[in-house]
Amino acid sequence: MSGRISLIFIALLILFFVVPNIFNNREKAAFSNEERLEKAKQKYTISQLGDSVTVSISDYYDRGSLATYFLGEHYRDIWHTEFTLPVLDIDTLKGGLQFEKIGGGQQTISADVMSKSGRAYTLRSVDKDQSKALPPILQYSLARPLFRDQTAALNPFGAIITASLEKTADILHTTPIMYFVPYDSSWNEEFQLNMSGRVVIMEEEPGREWVNLKNFNNAIRIIDSDELIPEWQSSKIEIDTRNYLKCRLFDMLINDWDRHEGQWDWAVYNRDNKIIAKPIATDRDMAFYNFNDGLLNKVALQINNKFQSFTPEYEDISGLIRNSKELDLKLLAQMSKADFIETAEKLQSTFTDESIDAAFSKYPHSIYTTYGKLHKKTFKQRLAKLDEAAGEFYDLLNAHD
Known part of the structure; x- marks a missing residue:
């Protein structure tokens, strides 16, 4: 009996640790820098491309019915649908971009670049590697x-x-543009290895390079949360908490559940002899998240409820505020339930059918036909219930355990 148990244990170890590292050609093709670079050299040399190219973001997520039963359908069709997007040429865009360094968080690869006029931008990979969040073993x-x-x-x-x-809601934000990065043998080798062959989003990197410019309403300083909080706690800066509340309700509207302190920068202004900071929303990777399909995902939601999905109902407000609750408690403690609901009602009155149509028309045509109308409808349904969600948000923040 003990021998049989040992054999089963060994078989499980082989299945769990050996098989994924032998039968992984598809993974290598999707996540290996070297294989992606070689493909870019063969198919996407900049001299062979025009101003645009038709590609898909990744075919790694295209799965059969058995896999989707366990892992969920999610947005798999978006990831492998081909669409046309502009080709990024760092030698000419914005008058020429200077590569600074490779960066990014655990899951995203990014490249910091600087324009000749001294403006800082970030190129962020659209595809992620969520395995980087795992312990090394x-x-x-x-x-x-x-x-x-x-x-x-x-x-x-x-x-x-x-x-x-966000533009309609008068929320400070970056302006992301999606590009395809080709291969050019004259570019920096580190940049080639990490970025060539990728679909990326380019956007401003809020900081001192963007002060006194209209992008962020002529802010006199732009700081991150680590700089803001001590200055606020020592009364050197006031925070526009009503504006922050509007941003947080907007986060709920688009189902962006990942809004911890690192997801905000702060634009600082001198208003009526007061130094006031307003939030700049950054890193919108989780907007319109779709997780609640697939057997394993439903189990995961019972363990961790933060993985909320963009559905007509606000399924679990406590999950939507799980990552942001610490900052919310700091900044919204002095606001009343009436403030929460009033702010939600103002947001509800801000959006028109035209502004909603314009936003969701940003989908490429090949994807809009599937998701454009669906997501417009879902957005409007969530918008209609935002005041109720705001009331529950207040109650959760002010609950006494």
């Missing part, structure tokens, strides 16, 4: 492809659509 296990697959729950056009909606 599990990155060599079956958990790796499972985690990588969950990128399919992200809407790759979320940041583009959100920026249009």
